[in-house]
Amino acid sequence: MSIDVAVFPASDEATAREAIQVDRAAFEYQTPDIPYSPEDFVLESWRNPFPGHRSIRAVARLDGRAVGYVALGLPLLDNLELASLDLNVLPDFRRRGVGRAMLDFAIEQARAEGRKHLTSETVQTRPDGDAFAAAQGAKAALPETRSRLDLTTVDQDRYDRMLAEAWTHADGYRVVSWVGMPAEEYLDAIAYLDGRMVQDAPMGDLTIEPEKVDADRIRKSEQNRLDRGIDRFHTGVVHEATGRMVAWTTLSGPPALETHIWQHITIVDPDHRGHRLGMIVKLENLRHTLAHKPALTAIDTFNATANDFMLSINREMGFRAADTWMQWELAI
Numbered sequence: 001m002s003i004d005v006a007v008f009p010a011s012d013e014a015t016a017r018e019a020i021q022v023d024r025a026a027f028e029y030q031t032p033d034i035p036y037s038p039e040d041f042v043l044e045s046w047r048n049p050f051p052g053h054r055s056i057r058a059v060a061r062l063d064g065r066a067v068g069y070v071a072l073g074l075p076l077l078d079n080l081e082l083a084s085l086d087l088n089v090l091p092d093f094r095r096r097g098v099g100r101a102m103l104d105f106a107i108e109q110a111r112a113e114g115r116k117h118l119t120s121e122t123v124q125t126r127p128d129g130d131a132f133a134a135a136q137g138a139k140a141a142l143p144e145t146r147s148r149l150d151l152t153t154v155d156q157d158r159y160d161r162m163l164a165e166a167w168t169h170a171d172g173y174r175v176v177s178w179v180g181m182p183a184e185e186y187l188d189a190i191a192y193l194d195g196r197m198v199q200d201a202p203m204g205d206l207t208i209e210p211e212k213v214d215a216d217r218i219r220k221s222e223q224n225r226l227d228r229g230i231d232r233f234h235t236g237v238v239h240e241a242t243g244r245m246v247a248w249t250t251l252s253g254p255p256a257l258e259t260h261i262w263q264h265i266t267i268v269d270p271d272h273r274g275h276r277l278g279m280i281v282k283l284e285n286l287r288h289t290l291a292h293k294p295a296l297t298a299i300d301t302f303n304a305t306a307n308d309f310m311l312s313i314n315r316e317m318g319f320r321a322a323d324t325w326m327q328w329e330l331a332i
Contacts, residue, residue, distance in 0.1 A: 003098055005060045005070070005105040010046035017043070018066040019059050026069075026088030030123045033148075033322065034260070034300060041254045044228050051220040052077040056109050060089070060102050067093040070102040072109050078211050083110045085120040085330075099132055107332050117207050117329055124324040133328040142204030142327035143305040147319035149263075151290075151297050154318060162316070163283045166276035170237070173275065176245070177235040177288040181222045186236060187215035189245040193267045194218065200267060202304035206329055231255045233292060235285035237268075237277045247277040251289045251299065258293065263301035266310065278313050286317075 008015040017039065024036045037045075049055060053075055060068030073084035085106055089098045110118060119141070122129030134140075176183075182190055195213035225232055230252055237247035246269040253261040268277045290296060303310050305324065 001096065002063055003060060003096075003101045005058050005068070005101055007056060007058045010043070010057070013043070015059055015066075016046060016057075019057065019069040022059070022066055022069040022090055023086075023088055025090055029091045030126050030129075031323070035257050037254045038256045041229070041256065048224065048228055051224055052217065058102070058105060060098050062093060062096065062098055068098045068102050070106055072106050072113075074113055074115070077217070079209055080114065081116040082208065083113065083115040083118055085118045087120065094128060100136075103136060110332055115332070117331055119206065119208075119327060119329050121325050121327050124326065130326060133326075133330075136330060138328040138330040139205065140326050141206045141329040142202070144302050144325040144327060145305045145311065146300060146302050146322045146325060147311070147314050148322045149299040149301075149314075149317060149319045151299065159283055159286075159317075163280065166279045166283070169274075169276040170280060172240050173237050173246075173272075173277065173280075174240055175235060175280065175284045176238055177233070177284065179231075179233055179292065180226050182218070182234065182236075185243075186238075186245045187218050190236070190248055191215050191218045193245070193248050193269065194265065196267060196270075197265060200270070201310075202306040204304065204306070204327065206327060225252070229255060231261070231293065233285060233289040235281045235288055237272075237281055239272060246272040247281045249281040249285050251285060258295040259297040261289065261293065261296055261299055263299050266313075278310070279316070282313065282317060 008019070010016055020039050020042050027036050046055070046057070053073060055074065056072040058070050059066050060070065068089045071086040073086070075082060087099060087102050087106065106118065120133065122133055124130065176186070191213045195211055198208055198210040222232070231254070232250060232252040234248065234250050236245040238244065239246045247267065249266040250264045251261050252264060266278055266282055300322070301314065301319065302325070303314070
């Protein structure tokens with residue numbers, strides 16, 4: 001039995017598509033209820049990396065057959081001692097040393113890049129991932145909950161009542177919604193809110209520092225998403241007295257997935273909490289998104305399990321826990 005782990009560039013389309021097939025099979029084994037992104041969409045994301053990030057990708061072959069895929073994500077602007085790890089083995093080829101070979105490869109690559117910590121995640125419904133992480137000496141650092149909103153069960157009249165009630169707490173604010181690139185006048189405020197995520201959301205025992213986000217970084221990130229064709233719907237709340245955006249949320253996903261989308265950041269400036277702005281931006285953004293994607297039937301989102309505030313908002317909207325995950329960290 002021979003295991004070979006070899007780096008490939010995204011320009012090597014044949015190998016990249018082999019890797020995507022492995023990644024898809026592992027993804028569907030772990031989370032069969034979440035649609036995998038279209039192959040061409042994934043390939044384009046590899047060819048057009050996110051600004052401020054670089055990836056090292058490799059395929060593991062067992063006796064010549066592609067059975068494993070590993071990706072090392074390297075932040076380039078902050079968290080320079082950290083690397084994220086995506087490691088997948090075809091379900092029928094596990095417990096043959098493929099995962100260990102790919103981890104050894106990833107550790108060697110990460111050390112060469114000056115990284116001291118690897119982070120990765122596992123879904124608790126498939127305990128083989130937890131067992132592998134623990135056996136390699138990784139520490140369980142941050143429990144997370146994936147929640148799903150089934151839009152086929154939504155009572156829109158109830159949402160209207162919830163929104164009307166929330167607005168009774170928010171005098172002096174107004175909503176702005178958009179698709180894709182934010183207006184220039186809001187970029188600084190969005191950068192401030194985006195940069196607060198690590199400070200405001202529970203991070204457990206992860207070794208992570210706040211990102212240094214400015215308007216140019218937001219501009220380049222959103223342009224990258226536009227270039228890759230991502231559907232991305234935003235809503236913000238503006239404080240009328242100052243004209244500053246003080247709450248912001250997004251829903252995004254591949255346009256080919258007409259029935260599914262991901263809920264990403266929802267954040268409120270600490271100076272403006274207590275006005276139901278989190279609920280307002282989420283409900284208003286859902287209405288905004290459905291106007292563009294009326295076939296949507298499901299929204300998935302991740303939150304730290306300790307994030308009671310955001311989870312309570314999600315539950316009030318009708319999100320229900322789908323599964324639990326663990327963020328692991330390995331010191332290298």
